Amino acid sequence: MQGNESLNTAMQESGLTQDELADRVNAHLIRAGYEGTVSDRTVRNWLTGRTGWPHPRQREALEAVFGCTAEALGFSPPARRRSTSNAAEDPLRRRNFLTATSGTAAAMAAPFVGAPPQVGTSDVIRLRQGLDALMALDDIRGGHEGLERAALAGASEALAKQKLGATQRIRLRLFSLAADYTATAAWSALDVRQPDRAHVLLGQALYLAGMAQDTVAELRIWNSYAMLAHQRGERTEAVDSAQAAQATPITKRDPLFASLAHARTAVSHANLVNRQAAIRSLGYAQEALSKADLKDPRPSWMAFYGPAELTAMTAIVHDRIGNPTEAEAASHRALRAIPDQFRRNRALATARLALAQLHQREIDQACATASSVFDLMKGSPIPGRMRSLLGDYYRDLITLAPDAAVAREWGDRYRAEWRRA
Template sequence: MGISDVLRLRQGLDALMALDDTRGGHESLERAALVGASEALAKQKLGATQRIRLRLYSVAADYAATAAWSALDARQCDRAYDLLGKALHLAGLAQDSVAELRIWNSYAMLAHQRGERTEAIDSAQAALATAITKRDPLFASLAHARAAVSHSNAGDRQAAIRSLGFAQEALNKADLQGPRPSWMAFYGPAELTAMTAIVCDRIGDYTEAEAASHKALGAIPEQFRRNRALATARLALAQLHQRDIDQACATASSVFELMKGSPMPGRMRSLLGDYYRDLITLAPDAALAREWGDRYRAEWRRA
């Protein structure tokens, strides 16, 4: 076993991440990632040097983290939790702080899905404590941004705003063109703006949330279709929370068009479910709300 085997396995990861960017998490992606992890571990046993063995452990950790992310995006919480535990174990064996940050970032998102607000904050702090945040400010920025979202979910306005400031400061110091794993390609100024929109909406700054969503959608690259659809749904929520019902429903409907041809991942379906619940709360008698609800249910059955 040598470096060429490591590079080949990395190329497989890159292909899976490209699929995730377009379609989002789903079972076939998760299965493929687990096959990749198994292959990397099988080759690890044949590694001729400790350096190659560590790199193969690192690849296995990334594949396991990709499988966990796919389950998380599909809102398969129990499966995601089990896979994150496996990925974290492999990242420890690999002595890979980049993989560890990725995994703690996912743990924070999973804790939010489970309604575990304190654990989400603690997981974001664990991501901040990884060694890579001291060496690469882009990773530090992501960890601070995740902390901001976690604080906003817990209703801590000051901590959320403070963490956003730290995220922006770190991003300003980052070399955005530096070599990084493909899973990190999503993060940069556009994604920080999208995460800012989430924070602003959660703390009640709806006008700022709408502005940040528009700015994010003007910057998120086209190949990140799933992320563009999520940012669009967030824009609809910000408009809805300002009682702009007509515009919000039009924006929310465009999510279905963005994801046309692919089943919506569970995380996106859940977000649209949040939108629908807020819609019928704020405008229960509006004809447009009933029409959007019919469209939502039809799309849900189709998925």
């Protein structure tokens, strides 16, 4: 059995590990409406030659990742599917593959002396598609190291291309993409609760958004800053960051972005137990949302926000200001509305529902609800932010019902799942 040297070379030149390639292929599969079932073992089978001709969907995803044909990646169809025309094209395709996968260095080393670099709309579209694929992966799995690395690789490529003599309009779009990729990496760090790492990345993203003159990216970054401040226990700074998001110009043009900024401000006020300010901001968020056209095109990172997410954030606000009954009702409404593909968000909303039930002393029901979070995330590691939320639930559980048998049983499963994750 002969190993696949072409794929191995492509991975090395792209800086991809087996896990990272599996994540990228899965992101493309999910984006196309299929399950992301590729694992590091699948990639290992490709590299060793055990799998010489992947499934058509996997081949298409591999071709999208590396920008070349499956044959150029060293895969060969069964003999009955080969054709002389394909064989004749292999050398040319291989040359195209080497050019496509060598990244910035190959782009800068033009094939003809004095040839101008070719950077334009197609590069922007391809990079945007890569970002969309990462957001689809985040919706399913949440933040993780592979996602952050892929996002930073995308940012590096966007920055490299903006130096290659593109028009000013294209350069601004590439700066914008670099800002979005970096903000995605920062979000991943937030989701796994690495606040120091997230802080550094958000600073870089905000600089790039300024260079891009991209107020949408600025709002996204300030929204993440508010979440970061909450993780750090900096409650006043969280309000300030959310209000900075409110002040970005995009909120004057698009009420959906205004609604998100007001909702984040409501959560930040709730963390300070400022009841009136929190309820007032929720009202502003609901009013802005009622004016938004949800069909307008927006960046893929914003796909999570709408009536369902605002309802989920409403549940958070009510629970933190001491209204667990209203929080439970809002959580139920959110879970009926959150689309299935947002698995991580559904799991978070379920954990919030468990907290609201617990705070009403519904111990048995709360433990059953909290256990379903593990079922929702089965097959994927639990992101740090969700682990922290479940930790909050467990602390409240042993405070409110330290001697209940169901509490002990839930604690046993919690510890078992913690070790698994």
